[in-house]
Amino acid sequence: MEKSTFLLINKLSVSVLDKQVLYDIDLSINSGTIYAIMGPNGSGKSTLAYALMGHPRYAVLSGSVLLNGVDLATMSVHERAKNGLFLAFQHPCEIPGVSVASFLREAYSAVTGMFISVVDFQVLLYERCAQLAIDQSFTARGLNDGFSGGEKKRLELLQLLILRPSVAILDEIDSGLDVDSLKIVADGIALARAENPAMSIIIITHYQRILNYVIPDYVHILCDGRMVMSGDNTVAHMVEAKGYDVFKNSTI
Amino acid sequence: MMSLKTAPSNYVFRSDKGLNKKIVIEISEKKNEPGWMTDFRLKALTIFESMPMPVWGADLTGLDPNDIYYYVKPIEDQHTQWADVPEKIKTTFEKLGIPQAEQKFLAGVGAQFDSEVIYKNLKKRWSDQGVVFSDMSSAVRDNEALVKKYFSTIIPAHDNKFAALNSAVWSGGSFVYVPAGVRIDMPLQAYFRIDSSQMGQFERTLIIAEPHSFVEYVEGCSAPIYKKNSLHSAVVELVALPESHIRYTTIQNWSNNVYNLVTKRAVAYNNARVEWVDGNFGSKVTMKYPCIVLKEPGAKGSIISLAVATAGQHQDSGGKIIHCAPHTTSNIIAKSISKDGGRSSYRGLLKVIKGAYGVRSKVQCDALIFDDISRTDTYPTIDIREDRVDVGHEASISKVSDEQLFYLQSRGLSEQSARALIVNGFIDAFVSLLPMEYAVEINRLIAMEMEDSIG
DSSP, X not given: OOOOEEEEEEEEEEEETTEEEEEEEEEEEETTOEEEEEOOTTSSHHHHHHHHHTOTTEEEEEEEEEEXXXXXXXXXXXXXXXXXXXXXXXXXXXXXXXXXXXXXHHHHHHHHOOOOOHHHHXXXXXHHHHHTTOOGGGGGSEETTTOOHHHHHHHHHHHHHHHOOSEEEEESTTXXXXXXXXXXXXXXXXXXXXXXXXXXXXXXXXXXXXXXXXXXXXXXXXXXXXXXXEESHHHHHHHHHHOSGGGTTOOO | OOOOTTOOSXXXXXXXXXXXXXXXXXXXXXXXXXXXXXXXXXXXXHHHHHSOOOOSSSOOTTOOGGGSBOOEEESXXXXXXXXXXXXXXXXXXXXXXXOHHHHHHHTTSOOOOTHHHHHHHHHHHHHHTXXXXXXXXXXXXXXXXXXXXXXXXXXXGGGSHHHHHHHHHOOOOEEEXXXXXXXXXXXXXXXXXXXXXXXXXXXXXXXEEOTTOEEEEEEEOXXXXXXXXXXXXXXXXXXXXXXXXXXXXXXXXXXXXXEEEEEEEEEEOTTOEEEEEEXXXXXXXXXXXXXXXXXXXXXXXXXXXXXXXXXXXXXXXXXXXXXOSTTOEEEEEEEEEEOXXXXXXXXXXXXXXXXXXXXXXXXXXXXXXXXXXXXXXXXXXXXXXXXXXXXXXXXXXXXXXXXXXXXXXXXXXXXXXXXXXXXXXXXXXXXXXXXXXXXXHHHHHHHHHHHTOOO
C-alpha cells in the first residue's frame, strides 16, 4: 500500500498562556503508520495534542500544520474533526445530562455527514460496546459522568471506533490503567486498525508499557518542548532501560 | 387578545389610565356580570389599593400600576396590523416553523385558522361528556352556580397585591369543568379556544376536576407573545377533587418588556393528583411560584419548571407545596438556565404541618449558567412541623465550561450544536413531560436561543 501524508507538521511553535511550550516541531504523519511520542512530564506532549486539535488556550506562534493538504489554521475545531482528526483525551470532561448515546449519534452525523436513525445507531453502538467490553447501560448515562478512569478511556476508544478518523491522537490512553484494562484498550486499538488500515495513530505516552501491545513504527522523544530523538521502537526500549535523563540537553 | 397600553384607535371602549372604582364598574358592566361579581371586583380593588408593592422578590420599581390602561375592548379581534408586528418577532415565528395563519393569531392579528373546524368537533365530543371548556366570562353567565361555588376559593383577592389586581380587573382566561369519572383523552389546548381573548392581560382560569376524572390543560406556545402593554398578571385556580388528576402545562415566551406576575394554586383532595409543568422564557421580570395544597390524605403534587433568563431578564420562579394531611407526597424539579447576563432565581416553599405524618417530598433545583455575567440564586424555605416525614432537598449549579465545549467540538459538533446539546441534556427531564408538538417547539426554541448567544 502506498503511503500518503495525512498530517504534516512544519516548524511548529506553541505557547500556553504566553509561555512558550513547543519549539520548532517537525513531524510527518503517514497513513497506516503508528507513531509514539514519548517524554517526561511537562515536556509538551499534551500541548502538541491540544494545539493540533485547536484548543483556544494554545496559541500557535509560528510554523504550520497541514491536515490532508489543508492548513489547520484555517479550520475551526469541529472542522478539524470532520476532516479526520481525532483526539482521545487524557482527561475526558464530564457532561452530566448529555447521554453517551445521544452525544455519539450527533457526533457520528456531524463527522460522517450522514443521518442515522436512533434505532440504527443503537445497533451500531451496542456492537461497538460489546467489542470493548462496555456494558450497554453506559450509553444511557451522562457523558463521562461518574465514570472511572478506565471507563473513560474505553469510552474514548468507543468514539474512535465509531468516528473512524484518518489521524488518531491518543493522549496518555494508558495512564491509570491496570493490566486488564490496558489489554482491552490495546485490543481496541488493534481492532480500529484492522477495520481502518489507513488510519495513522499517534500514541502520546510517558511509559513504554503500552508499546508492548501496540508496536510503533517510529518513536519520537520530546524534552523541554523540543524533539530530541527519533527512531524505531528500540528508542522506546532505551527509555524503559535508562529513563529520560539521557535525552536531556541533547539534540538529534 | 387586548392591547392595552398604547391601543390602536379602533376600539369601542377604553378606560382611563390607572385604576379606580368607576373603571372596575365599567368593566363589569361591559361584561354583563351578575352583581356578586361586581362586588367581588370592587372589594378586590380596595385590597389592591391598600397593599404595598412586594419588595421581597424581583425588582418591580420599573412598574407603575397607575400608568396602565386596564380595559380596552377592541372593535374586532383583528385590531393590529401584521405590518406593525416587530421584525424580530416575525423572524422568530419563521425560525420556529409556525404556519403564517397561526403566526398572525399569535401576534394578535387575525383569529381565523385551520384548527377551528377541529375545535368544533372536539367541542361536541366534550359537551357530550358534560365537559365545560369555555372562556371565563362566558362561564360566569352560563355556569354561574359552579363558578360562584369555586371562584376565588383557592386564591382569595387578598392573597397578594397582584392577585387582588387580577380579581378587580380580570378578563379572559379559561373555565374547565370535568364531571365525575370523565377522563379527557387529549389535552385541552388554550389556543383552540380562539373565539375569545385567552391571551389577555389579566386572565383568570379555573379548572374543576370532579372525583375520578382526568384532564390535561395546555396553554401558551414557544413563540414569543408580542404585547405592547407591559404588565401581565394572571390567576389560575385548580380544584382537584378526590381521586382526580389535573396536569396543567404552561409554556410562555413573553416579549422583553413584560412584567409577568402570576399566581397559580391548586388544592388536591383525597388521593387526587396535581401536576404543574411550567416553562418560562422571555419577559423582563417573571414572578411565578405554582403552589399545590395537599389537603387530604394520599394527595400527590408535582411541580416541574424550566426558566431561561437571558440579557435584561430576571426569572424569579419556583414552587410551593403545602402538606396538610398524612401520606401526601410531592416532588419539585426546578431547572433554570442563565446566559448573557440573565438572572434566574429559585424561590420555593416546602411546608409540612404538624400531624401530616408519612409525608414524602423531594425538591431538586438545577441551575445551568453559561458565563460570568449571568447569575443564579436559590431561596428555598423548608418548614417541617412533623417528625415522621421523608424530605429531601438537592441543589446543583453547573457552569458550561470551555473544556466541555472543546470536547464536543473535537467530535465534530459546531459550537452552537455543542451548546444546544448540553442544554437539551439539561432540560430533558422537563421536555419529556410535554406533549410531542410542544417538545419539538421547545427544542427548536433552545437551538435558537443558543444561536443568538453572545458568548
